Amino acid sequence: MSDGSDSMQPDRPERVLTREELVRRGVAGGVALSVLGGQIPNALGALAEPAIKRGGTFRVGVQGGSDKEVIDAQTSVLDPDAARLTAIFDGLLYYDENYKLRPNLATQFTSKDAQTWTIRIRKGVQFHNGKTLTADDVVWSIRRMLDKSLSLYATAQLSGLRPANVRKVDKWTVRLILDTPNSVLPDAFGQYFMNIVPIGYTSSKAGGKQIGTGPYTLTSFTPGNRSELRRNPNYWRHGQPYFDRVLILDLNDDVARVNALLGGQVDAITAMPFAQISAATSRGLKILNSQGGGWVPICMAVDQAPFTDVRVRQAFRLIANRPQLVQQAFSGFGRVGNDVYSPLDACYDSALPPRHQDIAQAKSLLKAAGQDGLKIDLATTNGRAGQVECAQVFAQQAQAAGVTINVKNLDATTFYGSQYLKYPFSTDYWGTRNYLNQVAAGSLSVAPYNETHWNDPKFVSLYNQALRTVDQKKRCSIVAEMQNLEYTSGGYIVWGFYNLVDAFSPKVQGFKPSKGTLPLGSYGNGFRTIAFK
Amino acid sequence: MNPFRGISGFILRRVLLGVLTLAAVSLIIFAATQALPSDPARALLGRTATPESLAALRKQLGLNRPVVDQYLRWAKGMLTLNPGTSISASVPVTKLISDPIVNSSFLVLCSALVSIPLALGIGIWAAIRRDRPFDVVSSLVLLLFAALPEFVAGIALVLLFGTVVFKWLPPDALIPPGSPPWHHLNELVLPVATLAMVFVPYVARFMRASLIEVLESDYVEMARLKGLPEREVVLRHALPNAIVPSIQAIALTLAYLAGGIVTVEFVFSYPGIGAKLVDAVTSRDMPVAQTIALLIAAIYVFVNLVADILTILVSPRVRTSL
Numbered sequence A: 001m002s003d004g005s006d007s008m009q010p011d012r013p014e015r016v017l018t019r020e021e022l023v024r025r026g027v028a029g030g031v032a033l034s035v036l037g038g039q040i041p042n043a044l045g046a047l048a049e050p051a052i053k054r055g056g057t058f059r060v061g062v063q064g065g066s067d068k069e070v071i072d073a074q075t076s077v078l079d080p081d082a083a084r085l086t087a088i089f090d091g092l093l094y095y096d097e098n099y100k101l102r103p104n105l106a107t108q109f110t111s112k113d114a115q116t117w118t119i120r121i122r123k124g125v126q127f128h129n130g131k132t133l134t135a136d137d138v139v140w141s142i143r144r145m146l147d148k149s150l151s152l153y154a155t156a157q158l159s160g161l162r163p164a165n166v167r168k169v170d171k172w173t174v175r176l177i178l179d180t181p182n183s184v185l186p187d188a189f190g191q192y193f194m195n196i197v198p199i200g201y202t203s204s205k206a207g208g209k210q211i212g213t214g215p216y217t218l219t220s221f222t223p224g225n226r227s228e229l230r231r232n233p234n235y236w237r238h239g240q241p242y243f244d245r246v247l248i249l250d251l252n253d254d255v256a257r258v259n260a261l262l263g264g265q266v267d268a269i270t271a272m273p274f275a276q277i278s279a280a281t282s283r284g285l286k287i288l289n290s291q292g293g294g295w296v297p298i299c300m301a302v303d304q305a306p307f308t309d310v311r312v313r314q315a316f317r318l319i320a321n322r323p324q325l326v327q328q329a330f331s332g333f334g335r336v337g338n339d340v341y342s343p344l345d346a347c348y349d350s351a352l353p354p355r356h357q358d359i360a361q362a363k364s365l366l367k368a369a370g371q372d373g374l375k376i377d378l379a380t381t382n383g384r385a386g387q388v389e390c391a392q393v394f395a396q397q398a399q400a401a402g403v404t405i406n407v408k409n410l411d412a413t414t415f416y417g418s419q420y421l422k423y424p425f426s427t428d429y430w431g432t433r434n435y436l437n438q439v440a441a442g443s444l445s446v447a448p449y450n451e452t453h454w455n456d457p458k459f460v461s462l463y464n465q466a467l468r469t470v471d472q473k474k475r476c477s478i479v480a481e482m483q484n485l486e487y488t489s490g491g492y493i494v495w496g497f498y499n500l501v502d503a504f505s506p507k508v509q510g511f512k513p514s515k516g517t518l519p520l521g522s523y524g525n526g527f528r529t530i531a532f533k
Numbered sequence B: 001m002n003p004f005r006g007i008s009g010f011i012l013r014r015v016l017l018g019v020l021t022l023a024a025v026s027l028i029i030f031a032a033t034q035a036l037p038s039d040p041a042r043a044l045l046g047r048t049a050t051p052e053s054l055a056a057l058r059k060q061l062g063l064n065r066p067v068v069d070q071y072l073r074w075a076k077g078m079l080t081l082n083p084g085t086s087i088s089a090s091v092p093v094t095k096l097i098s099d100p101i102v103n104s105s106f107l108v109l110c111s112a113l114v115s116i117p118l119a120l121g122i123g124i125w126a127a128i129r130r131d132r133p134f135d136v137v138s139s140l141v142l143l144l145f146a147a148l149p150e151f152v153a154g155i156a157l158v159l160l161f162g163t164v165v166f167k168w169l170p171p172d173a174l175i176p177p178g179s180p181p182w183h184h185l186n187e188l189v190l191p192v193a194t195l196a197m198v199f200v201p202y203v204a205r206f207m208r209a210s211l212i213e214v215l216e217s218d219y220v221e222m223a224r225l226k227g228l229p230e231r232e233v234v235l236r237h238a239l240p241n242a243i244v245p246s247i248q249a250i251a252l253t254l255a256y257l258a259g260g261i262v263t264v265e266f267v268f269s270y271p272g273i274g275a276k277l278v279d280a281v282t283s284r285d286m287p288v289a290q291t292i293a294l295l296i297a298a299i300y301v302f303v304n305l306v307a308d309i310l311t312i313l314v315s316p317r318v319r320t321s322l
Helices: A079-088 A135-145 A153-158 A185-189 A254-262 A274-282 A310-319 A322-329 A359-368 A387-399 A435-442 A457-468 A472-489 A519-527 B006-035 B040-048 B051-061 B067-079 B093-128 B133-147 B150-163 B185-215 B218-225 B230-267 B273-282 B286-314 B316-321
Strands: A023-025 A033-035 A057-062 A093-095 A101-103 A106-111 A116-121 A166-170 A173-177 A216-222 A226-231 A245-250 A286-295 A298-300 A334-336 A375-381 A404-410 A425-427 A496-504
Touching (some): A057 A079, A057 A254, A079 A226, A079 A245, A079 A519, A101 A106, A116 A135, A135 A153, A185 A435, A254 A496, A254 B150, A254 B230, A274 A496, A298 A310, A310 A359, A310 A387, A435 A472, A457 A472, B006 B286, B093 B273, B093 B286, B150 B230, B230 B273
Antiparallel strands (some): A033 A106, A093 A101, A106 A116, A226 A245, A298 A425
16 A cells, blocks of 8 residues: 555545555654555445536535634634535545544655654645645645634644744645654644645634635625535545535524424534434434544542542542433433543553442442542533533432532533633533544643643653654553553543434435544535535 | 693603613613623633633723723613624624514514404404304414413424425525515514414404403493494494503514514524524623613513503593593
8 A cells, every 4th residue: 555655656636536545653664654645435435426416505504603603724613613614625634434534635744753744735736716735835824823813723733833843845845843742743633623724814703715725615604694605616636526505504403403404494414403313214314323432521620629539539430320321311322431532542442441330339439538428519511412411310320329419500601601621520522532632632731621630740741752652552552551540540530422413314415424523424524525316 | 831741741751761761771781791600702712712812802892891881881882873893793783683683673573464463353353253153262272372382383383384294384494694584485484473373362362352341331332222233333432442452462562572582583593683682692792682682672662652652542531631
């Protein structure tokens, strides 16, 4: 399959449609860490036949929109924001439906030492305004990601990179020199908001034109209502996309969203309410049930009473009846968790003994900690499906161990207000992420969302060691130690991983369940691998 | 001459009272939005908030000024019809809510045009045909409708005509921005029908009761004894007096609709002020929430004022006593 020499060949877009190779890490010598441009197995199995129906307007109803919506290629706050990004922009890499990194605008993303990274840029890619993508745009885009004044989601993904160390080598090559090694840097660049924009790009709030390289161009955008997109005729994946137009409609109310699909006003919706699934399928609708790596943890702040005592944390983890939580909070659309996140990571340690409910053990731990008859508030909000329910179910389960949990269901703005990240005991939600990226986001003292206040010196040193370790096998053994630390003393109760459940009309083909973080299989890969029948 | 006497004086008094009411309401709205937990800066930045970005945004939004100062600035803006800029959307509030105002007004107008004649007609006919089959059946049905909350009625109508039983009408009112609602009458049928189910029972019951009362009064008896045809007795003698309570009922219901469409707009995803208000409160977009709340209060005051004036104009006894 692909290796260093293969990727040196000039890029022809049609090659991408025939072969693909992926992240190769830990190959001794030669290219140590690389993401190589190669074949993509025909992205849409059902569309392999020559006659794919083209044209039509695809309408999707998305939850979670509001006046706050914004288009910025490198940030994403609300669900419709993410839907638009997948359609208008491309990143250097992307995650496929198996949560494997694939080449996108980069044909190569390689490093020998995890500190100096070389990016080869795909040739023959045009922006929506006709300008050709070159290294200058990529350098400018990555430097923009690092601009702290813009408050971008992308910024936090690239610690240890300074703007001056994003360098153009030649017209098609960019080099990144990190302050400290980061063996999983490609993981960061695979996320859907790490997009490449032309020099001078600004967000919709700054009045900028939304020019990307994606399969669709933006024709209109009304926050809290809808966005209209038109097919990009010069898209670099020749032949794609298939629709003439895409309409992204904000439909926040569960009932209104399902009704729109039943009544034929939209062709697909995100976040199908679990309770209506059987009724919907009996009327001919299709369900897209994606088992991803997203999770809804119960978070115990390890530096606040009563959770300063590890015995209390372990007792609470033993209180959780995980199958019951998955059954009741996710209506069974999920899998049980084992207090360790990132189940799709190659280094996820599935050898850790599964943790089962053990009330007697929990009681004795609480007693030993002097906390029998404990009373505590659990803050939650109606964020993701199951976030409130899991708190309620857990509170019930805790009664058996003599613990009284008072569930405080706050509205989202209050929950994420001044107390957010300060609660001793709360719930939250996360999407799919690989382990070390997730650690950077939530389990370090410098992480932006360290809700459990986890700051273990040994853990930190293992983390830095893992980032330096290029060999995947060695890295996995370090990661296993980190996971073991969290399993035996961490602050998260990772009781389950949710499925993303979406619905679509039988008129549409090409949707595939995806392990990625976005619904509808990353919105049908930016609406480019789906078509009408 | 005392300007507070006579009909014009009455109107003047009521207008001044209305202004006072609105001033009081504006204080309450402002205090209530201030009392909401969290603040717009946090809502806007969400999980990405840092202490520095929060401080910068609060300064930019003027949230660090004294509360009294903020209120006075806001009140001044309201009086000069310049309610400021939306915090979430960064566009003038007037621009943000102009489409929703048109959409919601048209929805209420259509509902009123359908409901008022229907309600009065049913009420009058039921009173004339008292205890006959039409009266009994209509009373039962109206009581049933009156007992249904809007969202139940709305969902039932959607199931019946939009999704499950028949697929005749679009279940959601997806009106594109910038497109006037009268180009989307299909989309309006179900929301209007839902609002009519709220409106008709109340007004029809009122009309029926007051007409029955008047039909039993001495002067109607007198008119009948004079040998006037029943049609003339009802239309010329009974109805003008019986309609007065109904005007009040219509006004109250209309005023209720100004706020009550929030639910209906939500159920049908109708892009009106109700949906905007919910969104604004959730994201702590104070300028938008305060403007819409005050607008709804103003409509309430205005509709009641019009009803009082109409009542006076149609009832000679009250008119002459002023």
